[in-house]
Amino acid sequence: MSVMQADTQEYDVIIVGSGAGGGMSAYVLTIAGLKVLMLEAGRDYDPVKETPMFNWPKDAPLRDAGTPDRPFGFYNATVDGGWQVPGEPYSQASSDPKQQFSWWRARMMGGRTNHWGRISLRNGPYDFKPYSRDGLGFDWPVSYEDIAPYYDKTEMLVGVYGETGHNLENTPDSPAGILQPPPKPRAYELLAKKACNEMDIPVIPGHLAILTKRQDHKVLPKKLFPNNPLGQKVTADSMQARAACFWATHCGRGCSIKAAFQSTTVLIPPALATGNLNIISNAMVREVTLNAAGKADGVIYIDKTSRQERKVKGRAVVVAASAAETSRIFLNSRSSLFPDGIANSSGLVGKYLMDSVGGGVTGQIPALEGLPPMNEDGSSGHHLYQPWWLYKEQKAGKLNFAKGYHIEMSGGRTMPGAGVFGGLESFTDGAYGKDYKDACRRYYGTFVHFAGRGSMIPNEDSFCEIDSDRVDQWGIPILKFHWKWSDHETNMVAHMHKTFAEIIEQMGGKVTSTIHSDGSKAISNGGSIIHEIGGTIMGADRGKSVLNQYCQSWDVPNLFVTDGAPFPSKADKNPTLTIMALAWRTSDYIVEQFKQRAI
């Protein structure tokens, strides 16, 4: 059997994972001139060639309905993934669904960035210091001011639409000139805005990583890499290859014109163009290896094609495999120095797993009936959203939960797909025949859904560990999940339900889903929002955290994490933008360590 060239070369950095964190790390490190090897557990994937742009549900099996094989529908940009990956099981400590964690994975180049919702919100100052504010959760060892320059750079690079100048509490404005122009709101979004404003709920343009105009490839690369001609060139070329959104076909399928951000179109191509990046796909990493000096010296992976174990060597290792997968790799990296897993002297690897708190309510809005046909595809994501607004009431002790949530709206005249008009009979007294056709005409586009996405407080009962009895088809010990919501999260969901019902009524509509006053009946299952974070948390105290403020292992100084695993607390804000900003900062630090010959 021939040994791959990659097996013998020693790289400066080995990166495990190719998604938001791995992609960003590869981009920054290769531009700085480091020789990088990226390992991806899934297959190679090219959104330009593979994205089903404009394809109709009628041409897909089951009209694009979700199935266990294709959970978000046939056209969704997920390869060999979903809540289950064939041959790669995980287990649950509890049989109660509310104490389980649903683990979404995608085995493909670019990972989950290919299908994600592109919502790109900055954490606010409170989100970095939650414990200091109310005594709950853990403070990050960095502040908003530390991360803000990296938010600026990340937004310039990936292209985020939104609007600045709202000056809302804990909802940072980007500096002027960074965001892409926001799209005009849809009809139902304007109706909701009017109702929310009457209720003193702010409604502002959403922040999504979608280009609404082409990027300025002459100015932005110079701002991002002032003294680096290579960085400017590969970034300018990459920006020129991206088109602006043309307001059609859903971002969840991926974007062949590269308007919507994906690691595979925005981060990996310029990294490859530096000439400093090699990628091995179908490489399922099992463990980080340690040398006699107690430093990481490479990783062992299973080449999925040959089913053979291989080792690659690097002077530093960056793990960005997704929060739980990163925890799994650490826990499976056992040595005499680290019998409980690499970098685990704190015993905290796998601990404090978090997800966003999710709850939702749907309503039917009579004011939207009888409107002329109009195209509401837009960016496919929301154009307006409601940031959390009750900071003062919370401080005054008027709420029965800590932290907060923002609201993501959807609805209107979306493309009819599988399940269209499902459940309409409850509106129409069981209509069929001519009455049913008339009802479909009347009610199409008149439903609006409000989804809350809230902050979860890290707790001792939500974690993953190695299930010592079982391995996956690659011979790698699997994870067992433990999960528990606290009253803060369930009370938050009850508040969502009550509030969303009030908004719908304020819009003159009626609620069509069940409203729960007991949030534990309405809260989404752990993991199901796919905002998986924690597991190797960062902190200021090495006894209480796995990583320092540069996402560098306290125990193994040339080992880093750049996915969501370092997050010590969960803001209501969706994590991807912060993953990328932190990964950029960590990568800058790694470059600095190489310059100082500390690695």
Added chain:
Amino acid sequence: MSNSTTNLHRRQTLKLLGAAAASAPLLGFSASSAAVQAKTKGAEVIFSPTDPDLLNPVVHWSMKLTQQELEELAVLVDVIIPADDQSPAASSLGAPGFINEWVSAPYPQQERDLVLVRGGIVWLNAEARKRFNQSFRQLNAMQREQICDDICLESRAKPEHRYGARFFAKVRDLAATAFYTTTEGMADIGYIGNRPMQTFEGPSDEVLRMLKLKS
């Protein structure tokens, strides 16, 4: 499966076994594993349902409903979505074929729906015979309505009609999916998206005035 196909299948298997025997000792292989090995040459992936070609979709399962069931479903979906001056009837846009694709799919939800739909067709004919001594498709429009009125809303259905109501709701939802995802169905309700545009202009002044968002 008829006897003749079974025999043919057996002959093919024997032939494959013969081919396998030429290159590998038969001992230790069961008949089926040898046949599979001869067919796939080891770990070659023929089709991966978790990684299909998204640009060239195929339905990778065989259909389970009979021709007669499809014809009976055609009658029912046209009662639910009949032709009118704006669009054709559900059966003319392939709704029975879609229902067949749906209930034949190898997934738990669809396997439950197969039982509901197949059993429902039998239930509907039995109900028609009970009331009118004819199968459902032989009834006139008024007779069909008389049955459908009793099963068109589960929350209102009498206990003896509840299964029929669940069946009716399932067929109505599947017929709607089949119908309103077609070009004709989307035109009927006024979906005009999925086409590239230079700009997204948002709602027109006319719409804003109708919504009282502009005077």
